Amino acid sequence: MTQMPDPTRPLKIGTRGSMLALAQAHETRDRLAAAHGLPGEAFDIVVIKTTGDRITDRPLKEIGGKGLFTREIEDALLAGQIDIAVHSMKDMPTLQPEGLVIDCLLPREDVRDAFVSPHFASIPELPAGTVVGTSSLRRRAQLAHRRPDLRLVEFRGNVQTRLKKLDEGVAAATFLAMAGLSRLGMREVARDAIDPAEMLPAVAQGAIGVERRQGDIMAASLLAAIHHVDTGYRIAAERAFLTRLDGSCQTPIAGLAEIRKNRLLLRGEILRPDGSAAISGHREGGLDEGASMGADLAEELLGRAGEGFFDGV
Numbered sequence: 001m002t003q004m005p006d007p008t009r010p011l012k013i014g015t016r017g018s019m020l021a022l023a024q025a026h027e028t029r030d031r032l033a034a035a036h037g038l039p040g041e042a043f044d045i046v047v048i049k050t051t052g053d054r055i056t057d058r059p060l061k062e063i064g065g066k067g068l069f070t071r072e073i074e075d076a077l078l079a080g081q082i083d084i085a086v087h088s089m090k091d092m093p094t095l096q097p098e099g100l101v102i103d104c105l106l107p108r109e110d111v112r113d114a115f116v117s118p119h120f121a122s123i124p125e126l127p128a129g130t131v132v133g134t135s136s137l138r139r140r141a142q143l144a145h146r147r148p149d150l151r152l153v154e155f156r157g158n159v160q161t162r163l164k165k166l167d168e169g170v171a172a173a174t175f176l177a178m179a180g181l182s183r184l185g186m187r188e189v190a191r192d193a194i195d196p197a198e199m200l201p202a203v204a205q206g207a208i209g210v211e212r213r214q215g216d217i218m219a220a221s222l223l224a225a226i227h228h229v230d231t232g233y234r235i236a237a238e239r240a241f242l243t244r245l246d247g248s249c250q251t252p253i254a255g256l257a258e259i260r261k262n263r264l265l266l267r268g269e270i271l272r273p274d275g276s277a278a279i280s281g282h283r284e285g286g287l288d289e290g291a292s293m294g295a296d297l298a299e300e301l302l303g304r305a306g307e308g309f310f311d312g313v
């Protein structure tokens with residue numbers, strides 16, 4: 001028999017406190033409750049504030065990059081203050097701390113980037129000189145590569161903050177993940193959903209992962225029931241690609257794996273931070289070959305890029 005949570009002690013689900021993070025935690029709770037026939041009261045959602053949430057006035061790359069939105073949550077998990085943690089896989093470092101694992105992925109949402117603007121319907125419509133706000137290194141480099149005539153400004157904050165900045169005219173357009181908008185019930189905010197062939201998304205964009213303590217067999221068996229296997233194959237390929245390149249979030253990297261006719265197709269791209277060069281490639285393989293495909297594709301792109309590709313801009 002599957003082990004069940006003690007009814008007098010709800011399973012504690014750790015999450016950040018943003019509206020998007022809460023929506024993801026609720027989705028995880030609802031899937032767990034449905035899979036195991038448990039009432040909502042069998043779960044507690046525990047909000048944890050992270051360094052990334054606390055420091056909102058400086059570019060992420062200055063305050064430390066990946067891990068900023070996860071460290072405190074992982075500490076709480078290791079300390080037993082929570083039982084599982086829900087994360088946007090896009091924000092997760094490629095390596096988990098000793099003692100923690102992520103082997104549960106929810107069905108992936110829309111992977112595309114959304115183009116958002118009160119004035120313009122798509123990137124091609126932007127007049128030269130238009131101010132575009134984004135603090136994503138990848139989106140900056142991809143946009144600068146295609147449209148060197150635009151002006152880029154830093155644009156941090158959660159979805160609501162960024163939409164407010166657009167309203168206030170801080171920038172005329174920005175990008176958000178379609179996945180985030182979907183989960184917030186705000187898809188109509190997107191003026192355009194950008195085809196991945198035009199703007200390859202971030203590794204793991206749109207994927208939610210659930211982390212647990214390695215030795216916690218109750219959490220393992222609860223989570224196994226909601227793991228989405230195809231999403232797992234795709235994320236394995238993309239994260240292997242990212243791992244071989246650089247986990248640090250200081251480099252513009254894009255990657256997307258998709259499943260077609262029971263085969264895994266991985267596309268990857270690396271860019272110079274100023275958009276002056278972009279190198280892309282792809283691999284195809286079996287569903288469980290993602291790890292080697294990702295590493296192999298990364299190796300190819302690094303070889304083509306040569307020494308110092310990411311430097312000095």
Ligand SMILES: NCc1[nH]cc(CCC(=O)O)c1CC(=O)O
Binds near residue numbers: 176180205207
């Ligand atoms: N970097 C922040 C972040 N992490 C995950 C998402 C969106 C949801 C997702 O990609 O799963 C976002 C916001 C955004 O990029 O618009």
